[in-house]
């Protein structure tokens with residue numbers, strides 16, 4: 006109806022001037038011809054551009070096909086819908102989700118994730134109240150047997166001061182909604198112990214934690230680690246430290262220098278080769294550098310193969326080579342190697358006594374901290390068997406203050 010009415014109006018406008026006089030009608034003819042020319046030119050432009058649009062759509066179609074190989078299409082369009090809904094509220098570039106992602110779920114590849122995590126703001130001051138957080142990163146094969154002790158450690162603490170990340174490939178942590186571990190699993194991939202995939206998992210934990218701009222310190226832990234000081238002490242010790250705690254030393258034996266491969270020259274010389282415990286603690290500045298490095302990581306992936314273990318050499322060597330001055334060169338995680346052999350001692354229920362824990366916390370040795378001395382050398386310890394949980398829970402408040 007609307008269409009035919011428009012047509013009537015147009016016809017009426019054209020027919021009226023033609024019938025007035027000859028001069029008028031020749032002017033009208035000119036007008037008509039010029040309108041025709043405009044119309045034809047318009048048609049041509051229309052045809053040309055529509056063929057471009059077709060090309061464009063075909064291209065998009067290809068891309069979409071490519072994506073649907075990887076993603077569930079329904080989920081994909083559902084997410085797009087949700088994003089659209091957010092945008093309508095004017096929240097497309099929400100500051101909140103940029104500085105602290107609400108969910109740990111994402112579909113980024115490691116390449117994409119590491120790139121995003123390596124972005125550093127040029128501006129020094131933050132446009133929000135930034136409380137420096139400690140990121141507790143659990144690298145596990147599956148369940149966390151000592152989880153109740155960690156729950157107690159975090160219990161009642163300010164949630165602004167810490168965040169938790171769990172890398173557990175193919176495993177779902179079954180914890181209550183009220184648990185601080187609830188929905189704290191990052192997208193994980195299989196790990197072969199002793200291979201470079203272990204370094205990949207460490208970088209994946211660092212990168213996911215870096216997406217939260219408030220995370221200032223990053224601690225790597227295993228399912229066999231326990232805290233030996235309370236949260237307030239750990240948070241203060243870490244956030245006030247001028248150095249990172251990455252074990253890094255020159256071991257002249259076959260278990261150190263013996264694992265060096267000459268093909269790493271000239272990028273890594275034997276004199277630069279370092280060894281250190283895998284259980285590191287890093288300041289944000291170093292965490293970014295580790296996630297951003299590809300050159301040296303690639304050398305280790307290529308030339309550090311059993312019996313060379315990238316998790317014991319890559320970070321200690323890389324950090325020593327470029328950022329030595331930022332490092333304390335010691336680990337904060339106590340490990341008992343006194344049994345010799347390839348694996349450290351595991352503590353079971355019978356080993357857990359008040360005296361034992363007190364010695365872990367302070368055995369009289371002093372350690373350097375911000376160019377001073379402190380009797381707190383370790384904040385964490387490993388390896389603890391599942392059976393150690395009950396005795397630990399029964400003496401934690403008396404000995405460890407939580």
Ligand SMILES: *[C@@H]1O[C@H](CO)[C@@H](O)[C@H](O)[C@H]1NC(C)=O
Nearest residue numbers: 248329330331332333334373
């Ligand atoms: C750790 O070792 C590096 C390299 O030798 C050195 O520059 C740095 O000062 C050491 N850190 C401390 C706290 O002594």
Ligand SMILES: *[C@@H]1O[C@H](CO)[C@@H](O)[C@H](O)[C@H]1NC(C)=O
Nearest residue numbers: 341350351352353355356357
């Ligand atoms: C744990 O206790 C047992 C039994 O007393 C002892 O044999 C073992 O050496 C202890 N382990 C460690 C690592 O101290």
Ligand SMILES: *[C@@H]1O[C@H](CO)[C@@H](O)[C@H](O)[C@H]1NC(C)=O
Nearest residue numbers: 339340364367368369370382
């Ligand atoms: C205390 O622990 C450190 C580190 O494990 C060790 O090197 C040192 O010998 C211990 N000291 C005593 C007095 O047991």
